[in-house]
Amino acid sequence: MHDYTMKKKAPNTKNVPGYTFIDEVGGISEYVLKTNGLTVLHKNIPDTEVVTSNITYAVGSRDEANGETGIAHMLEHMLFKPTTQDLKKNIDSSAMQLERETGCIINANTWKDRTTYFFSYPVEHFSRALQVEAERMQDVVITDKEFLPERGNVLSEFDMYNGDPHFALNVQMVCAAFHSHPYGHETIGFREDIERYTPEKLQKFYTNYYRPDNATLTIVGDISLRAALSAVKKEFAHLKNPAVAIVRHNSVEPAQEGLQRVSITRPSSTNLLMIGIKHEGFPNQSWLETSALLSVLTGGTDSILHTRLVDTGFASSVQSMLEPTSEKNLGMIIIALAPGSSHAEIETMTRSIITSLRVADITKLLKKVIQSEITEELFARGSSLHIAMELTEYISANTWQSYFDTVARLKNIKPTDLITMNKKLFVESQMTIGYFIGTK
Amino acid sequence: MATSLVQNNMKYTTFTAEGYHGGAITRASEKTVHCRISVDLHTSHSVHQSGIEHIYTDALLSGAGRYDRASFIDAVSMLGASIGVSIHNSRLTVTLRSTEENAPKFLKLFVIMMTSPSFTSTELKRIQTQVALELIEHTEDAKAVAQENFENTLYSSTDRRYTHTPEQITAATKKVTTDHLKELHTTAMQGMWTVTVGASTKSVAHMQSAIKVCRKGIVLSTQKRSHIQKAPAKKTVLQNIPSKQNIEFAIGTSVPLTLHHPDYLPLVFGLNVLGKWGGFTGRLMSTVREKEGLTYGIYAKTESVEGTEQGHYRVMTFFAPDKAVQGLTSTLREINKIHTKGITQNEYERFQTILATQQTLLADSLTRSVDTLHGYLCADFSLTEMDEYKNRLMSVTRKEINHALQTYLHPDKLTISGAGPTQKVKKDILAIQ
Numbered sequence: 096m097h098d099y100t101m102k103k104k105a106p107n108t109k110n111v112p113g114y115t116f117i118d119e120v121g122g123i124s125e126y127v128l129k130t131n132g133l134t135v136l137h138k139n140i141p142d143t144e145v146v147t148s149n150i151t152y153a154v155g156s157r158d159e160a161n162g163e164t165g166i167a168h169m170l171e172h173m174l175f176k177p178t179t180q181d182l183k184k185n186i187d188s189s190a191m192q193l194e195r196e197t198g199c200i201i202n203a204n205t206w207k208d209r210t211t212y213f214f215s216y217p218v219e220h221f222s223r224a225l226q227v228e229a230e231r232m233q234d235v236v237i238t239d240k241e242f243l244p245e246r247g248n249v250l251s252e253f254d255m256y257n258g259d260p261h262f263a264l265n266v267q268m269v270c271a272a273f274h275s276h277p278y279g280h281e282t283i284g285f286r287e288d289i290e291r292y293t294p295e296k297l298q299k300f301y302t303n304y305y306r307p308d309n310a311t312l313t314i315v316g317d318i319s320l321r322a323a324l325s326a327v328k329k330e331f332a333h334l335k336n337p338a339v340a341i342v343r344h345n346s347v348e349p350a351q352e353g354l355q356r357v358s359i360t361r362p363s364s365t366n367l368l369m370i371g372i373k374h375e376g377f378p379n380q381s382w383l384e385t386s387a388l389l390s391v392l393t394g395g396t397d398s399i400l401h402t403r404l405v406d407t408g409f410a411s412s413v414q415s416m417l418e419p420t421s422e423k424n425l426g427m428i429i430i431a432l433a434p435g436s437s438h439a440e441i442e443t444m445t446r447s448i449i450t451s452l453r454v455a456d457i458t459k460l461l462k463k464v465i466q467s468e469i470t471e472e473l474f475a476r477g478s479s480l481h482i483a484m485e486l487t488e489y490i491s492a493n494t495w496q497s498y499f500d501t502v503a504r505l506k507n508i509k510p511t512d513l514i515t516m517n518k519k520l521f522v523e524s525q526m527t528i529g530y531f532i533g534t535k
Numbered sequence: 536m537a538t539s540l541v542q543n544n545m546k547y548t549t550f551t552a553e554g555y556h557g558g559a560i561t562r563a564s565e566k567t568v569h570c571r572i573s574v575d576l577h578t579s580h581s582v583h584q585s586g587i588e589h590i591y592t593d594a595l596l597s598g599a600g601r602y603d604r605a606s607f608i609d610a611v612s613m614l615g616a617s618i619g620v621s622i623h624n625s626r627l628t629v630t631l632r633s634t635e636e637n638a639p640k641f642l643k644l645f646v647i648m649m650t651s652p653s654f655t656s657t658e659l660k661r662i663q664t665q666v667a668l669e670l671i672e673h674t675e676d677a678k679a680v681a682q683e684n685f686e687n688t689l690y691s692s693t694d695r696r697y698t699h700t701p702e703q704i705t706a707a708t709k710k711v712t713t714d715h716l717k718e719l720h721t722t723a724m725q726g727m728w729t730v731t732v733g734a735s736t737k738s739v740a741h742m743q744s745a746i747k748v749c750r751k752g753i754v755l756s757t758q759k760r761s762h763i764q765k766a767p768a769k770k771t772v773l774q775n776i777p778s779k780q781n782i783e784f785a786i787g788t789s790v791p792l793t794l795h796h797p798d799y800l801p802l803v804f805g806l807n808v809l810g811k812w813g814g815f816t817g818r819l820m821s822t823v824r825e826k827e828g829l830t831y832g833i834y835a836k837t838e839s840v841e842g843t844e845q846g847h848y849r850v851m852t853f854f855a856p857d858k859a860v861q862g863l864t865s866t867l868r869e870i871n872k873i874h875t876k877g878i879t880q881n882e883y884e885r886f887q888t889i890l891a892t893q894q895t896l897l898a899d900s901l902t903r904s905v906d907t908l909h910g911y912l913c914a915d916f917s918l919t920e921m922d923e924y925k926n927r928l929m930s931v932t933r934k935e936i937n938h939a940l941q942t943y944l945h946p947d948k949l950t951i952s953g954a955g956p957t958q959k960v961k962k963d964i965l966a967i968q
Contacts (some may be wrong), residue, residue, distance in 0.1 A: 142544035145899040175815075191825075195816045198889030200896060202814075217895045247828030251781075254855055255831055258677075258780035258955075316899075363778035364675055396596075397608045406661060411668035433668050459609070466615030470634050473567050478900040535778065 111321065113328045121499045123486075124320055130332045132308035136486065136495060137323050138315045140479055146221050146316030147479040149213035150228050151490050153311075154304035156207050156284070157277040157344055157422070162291070165284015166300050168205040169249055169292055173301075174212060175203075176241040178234040189227050199224070200480065205282050207420045209491035215480045218317050222326050228312070229330040232305050237294045246292060253283050260365045261429060264531040265416075267357040268371045272425045272527040276348040306336045311490045315479040348423070354523040363533035366432040368441050371527035372520040374426045377419035377488065378497045380504060384516045385426060387508050389415035390464040391457050392449065393428060399456065400430070403448055409436050419488040425527060426520075438530040449521050454510045461513060465505050472502055538918045543898040547908065549918050550743065554750035557730030558908050558918070559739040562901055568638045568734040569902050570631040570742055571909045574726040576719065577625035577695045578758050584625075585699050586707025587715045589670075591627075592620045593662045594716050598653035607644070616641040618648065624839065625695040626913075627723055638738045642745040649724070649749045654716040666708050670701040677776050677783040677954040682849070684772045685785035685952035689847050691763035696839055696847075724749075725756040729913045733905035762844050764789050767948035771965055773957040782859050782955035786866060787835075787849040788945045794842050794914055800924070801931045801939035803837055806848055808878045808886055808936075809869065810835030816889055819850065819869055829862040830854055842914040848943070856956050860963045867946065867967070874944040877937030887929055894925060 109116040109124070114135070117125040123138045155167050177188045186192055194201040199216035214224045256262040266281050273279030283289075312331070314323045351373070375381040392400050393415040404410040410430050417426040432441055475481045489495045519525075539548040549558040578584065596618060597604040611618060616633035629649075633641040673679065683698040690696040699707075728750065732742045767788040792799045810817035812834045815825070819833040830852050839846035850870070854862035878886075897904045911921045953964060 143898045144543055145896055147899075187825075191815055194814055196885055196888065198816065198886075198892030200814070215896060215899065217892055244826065244828035248824060248831055251829075251831040251853075251855060251858075254780040255853065258778075260778075361778055364671055365778075395608070395612065397605065397612060402605075405665070408664050411665070411672060431672065434671065459613075463609075463612035463615070466613060467617075468615075470567075470615035470617075470632065473634055474569075474632065474902065477567060477902065480899060533778070 111324050113332060114324060118496065120496045123495070123498075125495070126324060128307065128328065128332060131334055131336055133327075133331050133334070134311040135324065135327055136311060136313045136490070137320050138482065139319060140316050143317045143479070144218050145215065145479055146218050146224075146314065146318050147213060147215040147483040148221070148224050148228065149211060149313045149315075149483040149487060150232075151209050151211040151311045151313070151487050152305060153209055153309050153491065155205055155209050156280065156282040158304065158342070159277060159280070159284070162288060163296060163300075164280045164288045165249075165282065166288075166292065166296060167210055168283050169246065169289065170297055170300055171203050171205045171210050171212075172245050172249055173235055173237055173242065173297060174231050176245065177236055178230050179236055180230055180234060182236060190231060193220070193223060193227050206491075207278055207282060207418065207424070208422075209487065211487045213480070213483060221318055221323075222330070225326055225330040229334060232307070232310070232334060235301070237297045237301065239294060242292075242294050242297065246289065249283070249289055250286065253286055253289060256283060257286070260359075260361070260363060260367055260531045260533070263361070264357070264359055264367055264369055264529045265427070267359060268369055268427065268527050268529045269425055271355040271357045271529075272351075272371055272373065273348055275346045276422070277344055277346060278420065278422065278424050302337060303342050306341070307331060307334050308336045309341055313483050313486055313490070315483045351524050355527040356529070357527070358530040358532060360532045360534060362535050363531075364535045365531060365533045366436075366438065367529075367531035368430040368432060368438050368445070369529040369531075370428040370442075370445065371425040371529070373423055373525045374417065374520060375423060376421045377492050378494065378501060381516065382417075382419070383501065383504055384508055384512050385520065386417050387461060387464050387505065388513045388516050388520070389417055389426060389428065390467075391460040391513065394464060394467070397463070398460065399448060399452070400428070400445065404430065404441070404444065408433055409441060409444065419492065421492045438532065442528060446521070449517065452514060452517055454514055457513055458510045461508065461510055465508070468505055469502055540918055540922065545898065545901065545904060547918055549912070552747065552750070554753045554755060555728035555730050555746055556912070557728070557732070558912050559731070559742075560733045560901060560904050560908060561736050561739055562733070563735075565733070565735040565738075565901065566635050567901070568631065568633045568635060568732065568738045568742070569905050570730065570732040570734075571905065572629045572631075572746075573729045573909065573913050574627050574723050575625065575758070575760075576622065576627050576722050576726065577760050578722075579761050580625060580693050580695050580697060582699045582703045582707045583710070585704050587711050587719050588622045588625065589666050589704055589708055590659065590662050590711045591716055591719050592622055593665065594654055594658060595620050595648065595652055595720070597658040597662070598655060600647040600651040602647070603653070604658055607648070610644055611641065614641050618645065635735055635738050638734070638741055642741055646745050646748050652720060654713045654720070656713055659711065659713055659716070663708050663711070667705050670705050674701055675776055675778060677779045677781075678853070680774055680776065680954035681783040681785045681952045682851070684774060684954065685787065685849065685950055686847070688770050688772060688950045688952070689765055689789045691765070693761040694763050695760075722758065724753055726758070727755060729909065731905050731909035731912055733901040764791065764845050767945040769948050769968055770950045771968065772950065772952045773961055773964060774954040775958045775961075776955050777958065779955040781853040781855055782953045782957055782960075783853045784863070785849050785851060785952045786863075786949055787847055788949050789845070789847045790837060790840065790943050791845050792840060792943070793845055794840055798935075798939045798942065799837075799840060800928045801935040802848070802943055804886060804890070804928065804931050805873065805878060805936045805940040806835050806837060807890065808882050809873050810850060811889065812836050818873065819852075819866065822869055823852070823862065823865045827861075827865055829858050829865060833866065853955070856960050859953070859960050860967065863951065863964065863967050867949070870944060870949070871946045874940055874946050877940055878933060880933065883933045883936070890928060
């Protein structure tokens with residue numbers, strides 16, 4: 096029998112029957128269910144009558160093989176379809192029924208490293224929400240009848256994104272940046288792969304990754320620890336893990352030897368320049384430094400690129416994107432060109448601005464970025480739903496405790512750290528540049 | 536005069552003073568401050584007025600008192616705070632966010648911004664260029680274009696809901712002067728402010744002090760407002776945006792009701808059954824998306840219905856071009872069905888629970904609670920009236936709901952507005968109604 100108690104043990108006061116206590120930080124407790132290794136996190140927020148429960152599976156687009164891109168996301172959609180128990184009771188789907196009968200907030204999302212499902216509801220629906228989550232972990236029926244209409248919805252979703260120049264160029268950027276690593280495709284996958292899914296492929300993926308020892312259940316809200324753990328044990332303890340180990344990718348991206356370039360041409364009045372940079376995983380200190388650097392460059396109307404490109408009329412907007420992925424990924428600077436500006440010209444200007452950054456340029460901006468993060472963190476931790484959502488990314492990176500030290504680590508970043516990071520990131524062997532060329 | 540009530544861990548109070556009224560939600564040991572301030576700027580809604588409004592929102596943030604734009608943004612950012620300024624349907628809203636610790640300094644900056652804005656010609660020129668670029672980008676925002684064209688069929692050009700073309704607005708912005716901005720600012724200062732704040736008791740007091748300073752010596756003036764709504768009529772409006780993959784749709788018609796009309800809440804209830812915004816509970820999501828796989832999202836709701844102004848209802852969705860006719864047919868079928876047959880007893884009971892849950896979930900977020908309260912206060916509800924209104928929504932009868940659906944949905948007099956790659960399917964869409 097697998098030992099799910101590999102982590103440290105706690106004083107007797109934390110013992111709960113059926114569980115191994117793992118850790119407690121900042122009011123969040125971590126336990127592991129002894130029978131099957133399900134990880135449970137709990138945080139009490141009293142006097143709201145609201146609970147958010149969120150289950151995160153350590154599976155995302157990075158676990159997809161060639162020809163099956165987007166399958167993790169497709170499966171996410173299928174988790175809202177009926178289980179075998181639902182079919183016996185003649186119900187559409189108990190997940191949907193929970194929403195239809197109670198009005199709870201229900202949703203899910205898939206990303207590169209994880210897939211997460213959440214409900215937010217009045218506390219009286221707690222047990223029912225857990226029942227739904229436990230049942231659909233392994234019991235969803237995947238047949239053509241349920242799958243084909245839902246694939247239509249996913250294709251609809253794909254088309255919605257693909258109509259956006261930002262998304263379309265981003266797809267090409269990551270393809271160019273990663274030749275081997277599965278971060279080289281977008282979470283929704285390629286349309287050609289979506290069109291070729293079968294229920295069998297989905298079932299295989301489902302069986303491999305949807306299992307208690309690959310999941311973290313987070314419960315935040317107006318429910319006590321003991322009541323929460325007792326209910327979780329009741330609904331989840333009987334679930335079993337497959338005998339085989341979880342399949343993980345073992346791709347190592349070959350070293351990039353020079354600048355990568357891509358372009359897309361479409362009839363559109365939009366023209367974009369994207370500069371992609373390979374950065375370390377979340378929440379490493381270097382990820383935080385990259386985040387701070389991108390904020391200094393593009394965050395707000397007083398950021399460096401905004402003042403130098405937008406205020407001067409060369410661009411209509413600047414922004415950046417940095418995903419909290421556990422492995423090395425591509426961060427982006429995205430510049431929407433003003434009419435009359437050429438891609439090559441703006442690229443030259445932007446790269447020149449970035450490479451000539453000095454400590455004096457960024458010292459004050461860095462202070463603002465840190466202050467802004469402090470404010471945003473306070474706002475983000477004001478509701479059970481936001482807390483659960485934010486924790487998801489830390490859970491995905493296997494270090495939920497870091498949720499509490501991010502701001503402290505940000506405060507320790509010095510301007511010289513950003514200059515060093517700048518020199519490290521914006522070199523041709525780390526960069527991918529993309530042009531979206533609108534011909535309208 | 537203040538009234539108060541307590542819901543879960545939040546205490547609601549209201550206040551009225553010279554030049555403003557509003558409410559506060561306080562939570563013990565709250566460390567953030569979230570505030571909304573709104574004032575109605577609407578008069579005749581000319582193109583010229585639209586042009587000024589497009590410039591004003593950035594201009595207000597571009598320097599005040601001894602601060603030029605850079606130093607003002609600097610001062611706000613160094614506190615980790617933020618000020619958002621927007622105008623929607625000629626209603627100005629200023630959104631303030633700060634930590635409690637920095638609120639006193641931040642609010643001083645807010646007061647300077649409102650009492651001594653600079654409106655320099657240098658900044659005006661910069662903003663005119665920026666707005667022109669944004670309006671070019673806007674022409675490809677198919678969802679926004681569909682909605683604007685939809686609303687333009689329901690309201691006259693002097694009504695606040697009407698949107699002039701990007702070309703018209705761009706031309707108008709070029710004629711805006713700093714005097715125009717000052718005039719609009721005077722209108723903003725002389726209008727009645729609605730203020731809603733979520734914070735600790737201490738920060739609410741700071742906020743009220745700051746507002747008092749802003750309102751000192753103000754002489755209120757009431758504006759004559761133009762509100763011309765057209766009667767429901769069948770119309771199809773399509774705008775071709777070939778760069779898009781999907782066609783965005785706005786479908787619906789005008790609704791001659793204000794918030795206080797006895798039919799309004801029954802209609803709201805019924806439209807929730809048809810297409811509750813967000814989630815999967817509405818009929819439209821169950822059928823058009825789940826059963827038929829025709830779209831990713833489809834929702835319905837009333838909009839722009841206020842205390843003294845009538846509004847409309849809108850179904851929002853998108854379809855791929857090759858599914859547009861089928862998608863529209865299914866959507867119209869569902870509108871027709873709920874119009875003719877009404878809602879079932881099961882739906883009635885379910886949605887009573889769903890709407891009650893919506894209220895409960897507000898307790899999870901101070902920010903959302905503030906935004907919701909602000910909506911009520913802008914419509915001049917007291918706390919008691921707000922509570923009664925929510926209770927009334929829960930207690931409308933099925934008969935009232937079905938009567939409202941039969942009276943106001945007008946499935947034979949709908950506007951269908953589409954924006955996206957419409958060219959190939961234009962003829963087929965026009966033939967639908």
